[in-house]
Amino acid sequence: MTTAETETPEDLHDFIRTAVRDDLDAGRMPTVVTRFPPEPNGYLHIGHAKSICLNFGIAQELGGRCHLRFDDTNPAKEEEEYIEAIKTDVAWLGFDWGEHLHHASDNFDQLYRWAEHLIKAGDAYVDDQSAEEIRENRGTLTEPGRASPFRERGPEENLALFRGMRAGDFADAARVLRAKIDMGSGNMNLRDPVLYRILRATHPRTGDDWCIYPTYDFAHGQSDAIEGVTHSLCTLEFEDHRPLYEWLLDHLPVPSRPRQIEFARLNLTHTVLSKRRLVELVAGGHVAGWDDPRLPTLAGLRRRGFPPEAIRDFTARIGVAKADSTVDMAFLEHCVRERLNQVADRHMAVLDPLKVVIENYPKGEREALVAINNPGDESAGTHQVPFGRELYIERADFMEDPPKKFFRLAPGREVRLRYAYFITCQEVVKDADGEVVELRCSYDPTTRGGNAPDGRKVKATLHWVSAADAIDGEVRLYDHLFARPDPGAGDDWLDHLNPESLIVLEGCKLEPALGRMAPGTTVQFERQGYFSADRDSSPALPVFNRTMGLRDGWAKIQAKQS
Numbered sequence: 001m002t003t004a005e006t007e008t009p010e011d012l013h014d015f016i017r018t019a020v021r022d023d024l025d026a027g028r029m030p031t032v033v034t035r036f037p038p039e040p041n042g043y044l045h046i047g048h049a050k051s052i053c054l055n056f057g058i059a060q061e062l063g064g065r066c067h068l069r070f071d072d073t074n075p076a077k078e079e080e081e082y083i084e085a086i087k088t089d090v091a092w093l094g095f096d097w098g099e100h101l102h103h104a105s106d107n108f109d110q111l112y113r114w115a116e117h118l119i120k121a122g123d124a125y126v127d128d129q130s131a132e133e134i135r136e137n138r139g140t141l142t143e144p145g146r147a148s149p150f151r152e153r154g155p156e157e158n159l160a161l162f163r164g165m166r167a168g169d170f171a172d173a174a175r176v177l178r179a180k181i182d183m184g185s186g187n188m189n190l191r192d193p194v195l196y197r198i199l200r201a202t203h204p205r206t207g208d209d210w211c212i213y214p215t216y217d218f219a220h221g222q223s224d225a226i227e228g229v230t231h232s233l234c235t236l237e238f239e240d241h242r243p244l245y246e247w248l249l250d251h252l253p254v255p256s257r258p259r260q261i262e263f264a265r266l267n268l269t270h271t272v273l274s275k276r277r278l279v280e281l282v283a284g285g286h287v288a289g290w291d292d293p294r295l296p297t298l299a300g301l302r303r304r305g306f307p308p309e310a311i312r313d314f315t316a317r318i319g320v321a322k323a324d325s326t327v328d329m330a331f332l333e334h335c336v337r338e339r340l341n342q343v344a345d346r347h348m349a350v351l352d353p354l355k356v357v358i359e360n361y362p363k364g365e366r367e368a369l370v371a372i373n374n375p376g377d378e379s380a381g382t383h384q385v386p387f388g389r390e391l392y393i394e395r396a397d398f399m400e401d402p403p404k405k406f407f408r409l410a411p412g413r414e415v416r417l418r419y420a421y422f423i424t425c426q427e428v429v430k431d432a433d434g435e436v437v438e439l440r441c442s443y444d445p446t447t448r449g450g451n452a453p454d455g456r457k458v459k460a461t462l463h464w465v466s467a468a469d470a471i472d473g474e475v476r477l478y479d480h481l482f483a484r485p486d487p488g489a490g491d492d493w494l495d496h497l498n499p500e501s502l503i504v505l506e507g508c509k510l511e512p513a514l515g516r517m518a519p520g521t522t523v524q525f526e527r528q529g530y531f532s533a534d535r536d537s538s539p540a541l542p543v544f545n546r547t548m549g550l551r552d553g554w555a556k557i558q559a560k561q562s
Contacts, residue, residue: 014320016261020058020231023259029230032064035102036090037220040070040204041077043290043297044089046311046332047266047273053315054263055233056095067227068097071104073219075203083204085290089298093308100227104219105205107226111214112166114222114252115177115196119158123251124195125151126161127178134176138191145183145191165198168211172198181247189244193217221245225254232258235265236324266318267326270480271296272487286497287481293545294481294501304478305522305532305547310339329480334554336547340522340530345373345380348418348463349525349544350509351475353392355438355467358423361389366468369419369449385511387420390467392509397462398439400428407459409439416461418526422447463526470509473542475531477503515542522547 020032034055038044044052059066068090072078090097118124127134127148139145153161162177164170177196185191195218200211224232232245239262249257265273272278273296281287281295290297293304301311314335318327348371366388374380397408409415414424427440446453450461483498517523517533525531529549537543 015322016054016231016233016263016320017058017061019259019261020062023230024062031230032059032062033067033228033230034059034064034233035067035069035224035227035229037069037071037223038086039074039077039216040072040079040082040086041074042082042275042279043085043299045273045275045278045298046268046296046301048089049093049298049311050266050315050318051233051235052090052093052095053312054320056090057316058231058233064230065100066095066097067100067102067229069102069104069223069227071216071220071223072203072205073104073213073216074199075201075213076199078204080204085299089302092298092302093311102223102227103205104214104223105203107219107223108206108210108214110226111219111222115162115214115218116159117252118179118195119162119177120155121251122155123180124177125153125158125180126165126175127151127192128175131173134178134194138188139183141188144185147183148178148192151180151192162196165196165212166210168200170198172200174198179244179248181244187240187243189217189241190247193244217241217244218248221248221258221260222252222254224258225249225256228256229258230256232260234260234262236262236322237265238262262322264321264324267324268296268332269326269329269485270482270487271329272482272493277493280494284494286494293476293478302520303532303534304545305340305520305530306336307339307343307522310336313339326486328485328554328557330552330554330557333548334552337530337550337552340524340547342376343374344522344524344530345383346371346375346524346526347514348385348465348511349473349475349514349528349531350392350394350463350465350470351505351525351528352395353507353509354395354398354436356391356393356423356441356464357438358389358391358441358443359426360442363389365389366466371419383513385419385513386466386469388466388468391417391464392467392470393439393462393464395436397460398425398436400436408462409460414458416447416450416458418461418463419450420448420464421445421450422452422458463528465509465511467509469512471512471515471542473508473510473514473544475505475508475544475546476534477505477546479503510542514544515539517542524550 036052036055056066127150129148137146176194178192178194181190183191194215196212196214199213202208242260291299291303293300314332368384369387370382371385372382399406399410402410409425411425414422416422421443423441423443425439425441429438431437479501480498481501482496484496487493487496519533519535522532530547531544532547534543534545
C-alpha cells in the first residue's frame with residue numbers, strides 16, 4: 001500500500017489504466033465507457049467507493065463516460081430505499097452519471113428475446129429439477145457434473161415451456177432455464193448455469209409485469225453490451241465468471257463486446273465489508289441502521305463526518321492491484337485527518353465539565369475574545385467566544401496531587417486558557433463524598449490573549465467554555481466496530497464486536513457557535529478531535545459524533561516501520 005502524497009489523475013498508473021489506454025491508442029474503440037453496476041439490495045460501503053472512484057475516475061481522465069446501472073434482477077431483495085441511497089452516495093463522492101442512469105430491468109424485454117434465441121439455437125433448455133437437485137448434480141471441483149434428465153429436450157418443447165414460465169403457468173422455482181454448455185468443465189460456472197428462474201415478487205420498477213427474472217450472470221454482460229460499455233471493471237470474484245460472459249456474448253447477437261478486467265477488492269481492518277454480514281448487523285440490531293457511524297457504509301462514514309475528498313484520496317493512494325490485501329483502518333483515518341486538518345474550523349467543547357470560578361474577575365462582567373477558525377488557513381477568519389467569571393474546563397485537566405509529568409492545572413499552578421488569560425488554582429472545593437466539584441482560581445488581567453507581557457511561560461494551555469453562555473450537548477464517541485483487526489471468517493465473528501464502539505456523553509458544555517452547526521458539519525474540538533453535527537441534533541440539544549481523535553495511528557505505524 002502506498003503512502004505517497006495525493007495523486008492527480010495524470011499521475012495515476014495501474015494495470016487497468018494501462019490496458020484501457022492501450023485499447024484507445026490501438027483504436028479498438030473510439031472512446032472509453034465504464035459503468036458502476038450495484039445491486040440495489042443494501043447500502044454501499046467503502047469497498048464500493050474504490051470501484052466508484054476507479055470507474056468514474058478512468059472515464060473522467062480519458063474523456064469518456066461512466067454509467068450508473070442498477071443490476072435489479074432480484075426483486076425479492078431489492079428496495080427503492082437502496083436505489084435512492086446509492087444515487088445519494090455516488091453523488092456525494094463527487095461523481096455525475098448525467099443522462100446515463102440505467103437499470104438491468106430496462107433490458108428485460110431484450111434479455112427475454114435473447115433467451116428465446118438461445119433456446120431456438122439449442123443452447124438453452126428448461127430444467128424441471130429442484131434447486132437442490134441441480135446443486136447436487138453440479139459436481140465438485142474434482143468431479144464433473146451430471147447432466148440433467150431434461151437436458152436433451154428439443155428446442156420446440158423448451159420454447160413452449162419457457163413461454164409457459166413467462167405466462168405464469170408454473171409455480172415459483174418449479175422450472176428454470178439453463179444454458180447448455182459443458183457439465184464436465186473445470187470451471188463450475190460453465191456447468192449449465194441457470195439463466196432464468198420463476199419468482200413472483202413485485203419489482204420496484206416493473207411491478208408485477210414479470211414472474212420470471214434473469215440471473216445476475218445472464219443480465220450483467222448483456223446489459224454492458226446493450227449500453228456500449230467498453231471496459232467492464234470487476235472485482236476478482238468475477239474472474240471465473242468471465243468465460244461464461246464471453247460464451248454468452250459469442251452465442252448472442254449483441255451490439256458490442258465489452259472487455260472485462262478484474263481487480264482486487266478492498267479489505268479493511270476492524271470491520272466487515274461483506275454485504276451479507278452488514279445486513280446481519282443491521283437486521284440483528286447490533287447497529288442503529290445502515291447509516292450507523294460505526295459501519296463502513298458510505299452513509300455511515302458520511303454521518304460520522306468523513307469528507308468525500310478524503311475517501312477519494314484514500315482510494316487513489318491504496319491503488320489498484322491484482323492480488324487481495326488488507327488495508328489498515330489507520331490509513332483511512334490518516335487520510336481523513338489530513339483533509340479535516342485543512343478544512344475543519346476549530347471550536348471549544350468540554351466533554352466532562354469541571355467548574356472554575358475566577359474570584360478576582362469582576363462579577364457581572366463579560367467580554368468577547370477572538371478565536372481563530374483554522375490556524376493553517378488565514379482566509380477561514382475568526383469567531384468570537386464569550387468569557388466570564390465562571391467557566392468549565394475538562395475534569396481530566398486538573399489533578400489535586402499531580403505526578404511529575406502532569407503539566408496541567410493543579411493547586412498553586414498557573415496555566416493558560418486558550419485565547420484568554422493565565423489562571424492559577426487557589427482552592428479546591430469538594431462535595432460530601434470528597435469529589436472535586438469546583439475550582440477557585442485567580443487570573444492575571446495583563447495576559448489577555450494568552451501571553452504574559454513579562455515573558456513568563458506556562459507548560460499547558462487548556463480549552464474551556466463560559467458557564468453563563470455554554471449550551472448543553474450530547475457527544476457520541478465512536479470507535480472500531482470490532483475489537484479485533486480481523487473479525488474472522490468463522491461463525492463466531494459477532495463475538496468480536498467491540499462493546500465500547502459507542503460511548504454516549506451527556507451534559508457536555510459547548511461554546512455557543514456549536515449550537516448553530518448544520519447536520520453534517522465537521523469541526524475540530526480543540527485538543528479533543530474531529531466531531532460532526534449529527535442529524536439527531538436540535539436547537540435544544542446539539543448532538544455531535546466523534547469522527548476521530550487527533551492522534552494519528554498511521555503516523556505511529558510508519559514511524560515504527562522507519
